Amino acid sequence: xxxxxxxxxxxxxxxxxxxxxxxxxxxxxxxxxxxxxxxxxxxxxxxxxxxxxxxxxxxxxxxxxxxxxxxxxxxxxxxxxxxxxxxxxxxxxxxxxxxxxxxxxxxxxxxxxxxxxxxxxxxxxxxxxxxxxxxxxxxxxxxxxxxxxxxxxxxxxxxxxxxxxxxxxxxxxxxxxxxxxxxxxxxxxxxxxxxxxxxxxxxxxxxxxxxxxxxxxxxxxxxxxxxxxxxxxxxxxxxxxxxxxxxxxxxxxxxxxxxxxxxxxxxxxxxxxxxxxxxxxxxxxxxxxxxxxxxxxxxxxxxxxxxxxxxxxxxxxxxxxx
Numbered sequence: 001x002x003x004x005x006x007x008x009x010x011x012x013x014x015x016x017x018x019x020x021x022x023x024x025x026x027x028x029x030x031x032x033x034x035x036x037x038x039x040x041x042x043x044x045x046x047x048x049x050x051x052x053x054x055x056x057x058x059x060x061x062x063x064x065x066x067x068x069x070x071x072x073x074x075x076x077x078x079x080x081x082x083x084x085x086x087x088x089x090x091x092x093x094x095x096x097x098x099x100x101x102x103x104x105x106x107x108x109x110x111x112x113x114x115x116x117x118x119x120x121x122x123x124x125x126x127x128x129x130x131x132x133x134x135x136x137x138x139x140x141x142x143x144x145x146x147x148x149x150x151x152x153x154x155x156x157x158x159x160x161x162x163x164x165x166x167x168x169x170x171x172x173x174x175x176x177x178x179x180x181x182x183x184x185x186x187x188x189x190x191x192x193x194x195x196x197x198x199x200x201x202x203x204x205x206x207x208x209x210x211x212x213x214x215x216x217x218x219x220x221x222x223x224x225x226x227x228x229x230x231x232x233x234x235x236x237x238x239x240x241x242x243x244x245x246x247x248x249x250x251x252x253x254x255x256x257x258x259x260x261x262x263x264x265x266x267x268x269x270x271x272x273x274x275x276x277x278x279x280x281x282x283x284x285x286x287x288x289x290x291x292x293x294x295x296x297x298x299x300x301x302x303x304x305x306x307x308x309x310x311x312x313x314x315x316x317x318x319x320x321x322x
Contacts, residue, residue, distance in 0.1 A: 012072040012099040013108065017207055020196050021188070022074040027064030027096045028117025028127065030175065032161025035059050036131070037138065039155050042179070047104025053156065062156050062177050064096060064116045073098050075119035079194055080187035080254025081304060083288055088194055090187060090254050091121030094129065097183065108211070110183050111155065114176040128164045131157075131174040137265070138176070144262055149240045150233075151262040152180040181261055182212055186305045187254030193308035201308050212259050223312040231302050233260025238298045242291065245271035249281040251289050251297045253304050 014022055035054070043050040052058045064073065075092040082090075096116045100108040115129025138154040145151055156177040163170040184204070192200040205223055209216050213229055216222040237260045241248065248255070249267040257263040267281040276292040284290070289297060 011108075012074065012097070013211065014074060014076065014097060015072065017203060018196070018200070020077065020200065021192070021204065022076050022097075023091075023120055024073075025075040025096060025119050026073050027113055029065070030063050030158075030160035030162065030173070032159075033059060033063035033175070034159050034161065035062065035156060036159055036174070037135075037157040039138075039142075039153065042153055042155060046101065046109060048101060059158070061098070062113075063158055063160070063175060064098070064113050073113075075121060076183060076188070077121070077191055077195075078185055078187035078254050079191040080185070080252050081190075081301075082252045082254070083284070087254075089121070089191070091191075092119055093122040093125050094118070094127040095178075107181075110178075110180045112178045112180070112183060114178055115160075115173065116175055126164060128160075128162075128173050129176060130164065130166055131159060131172040134174040134176040140265065140268060141262070143270070144244075144246070147240075147244050149244065149246070149262060150237055150260055152178050152257075155179050180257070180259075180263065182208070182257065182259045183263070184208055184212075184258045185254050185263070186256045186258065186301050187252075188258070189305055189308040190253060198311045202312055205309065205312060208258060221313075223309050227302075227306055227309055227313070230258050230260070230305065233258075234298050234302060235295075236260060237262065238294050241294060245274070245291070247271065247278060247280045247289070247291045248294065249279075249284070249289055251294065251301065253301050256298075256301050258305075 038053055040050045073096040076097060077091040079088050080090050094115055096113045098111045100110055102108055118127035134157050138157055141151050141153055145153060154176055158175045160173040160175060162173045164173045189201060189204060192204045205226060209222060209226055213226055216225050219225055247269055248265050255264040269280040271278055277287055277290045279287050279290045
């Protein structure tokens with residue numbers, strides 16, 4: 001039975017975290033937004049009324065109309081190791097979290113815009129996305145979902161009515177409306193650890209356990225168990241990538257979801273013919289993120305997560321297991 005949604009956003013759960021984890025930030029207002037594609041099968045799987053999204057209010061919501069009642073957009077902060085090099089402040093440079101919708105089974109699903117304009121994390125970028133790139137991610141994520149690989153999904157594709165410059169050419173601008181179980185990353189914990197200290201890490205870990213690992217609530221060893229569960233999900237995800245010949249391309253810690261979903265796959269691809277050292281990123285000249293390196297990189301990323309949780313697991317961070 002479909003939920004009757006007049007306003008699809010039920011809350012903005014990330015605002016229960018302290019302000020250091022995000023910046024209140026409205027999306028840019030596109031001059032002439034138009035709906036190109038609505039993923040009706042995804043909405044049906046959520047039990048959400050798809051008709052509303054075709055309305056004027058619905059398109060206004062999908063294009064980031066920050067005057068829309070109930071929307072409370074923000075840009076999330078995180079850090080990360082990019083190709084092994086530490087970047088203390090990254091964050092959503094062209095994305096805005098609108099909030100969550102509730103599915104008919106009571107789950108909450110993040111709704112995020114990509115290509116929706118500059119934020120304080122943009123680092124010189126224009127904050128926009130091209131129609132070609134958005135359609136590509138839509139197709140890749142739907143292929144992954146069809147193959148049974150956990151992934152972020154594309155709810156809708158919109159054009160913005162503007163031309164943006166890429167590779168010295170003017171191309172159509174677009175917005176991807178993305179859904180995910182969570183947008184928390186390994187890099188989110190690295191940011192908390194480096195900028196907010198132990199209390200910040202604990203607040204984020206408690207938030208993640210509350211919303212995504214509720215079976216761990218109340219356990220004395222919940223932070224160690226959290227690390228274990230994140231590791232299990234990452235291992236399962238990477239196995240599915242490799243079995244399908246998928247290469248993520250940029251497995252930086254800021255691109256690794258703590259709930260085990262594929263997220264922020266840019267120069268990615270499925271191999272047409274097997275080559276174990278195949279790379280799909282032009283800047284990955286050393287082959288750090290080749291197909292046959294993904295398991296090792298996943299383990300390395302989990303070590304970075306473990307470093308942020310050590311003080312919560314045991315006050316003696318130098319203790320060695322027997």
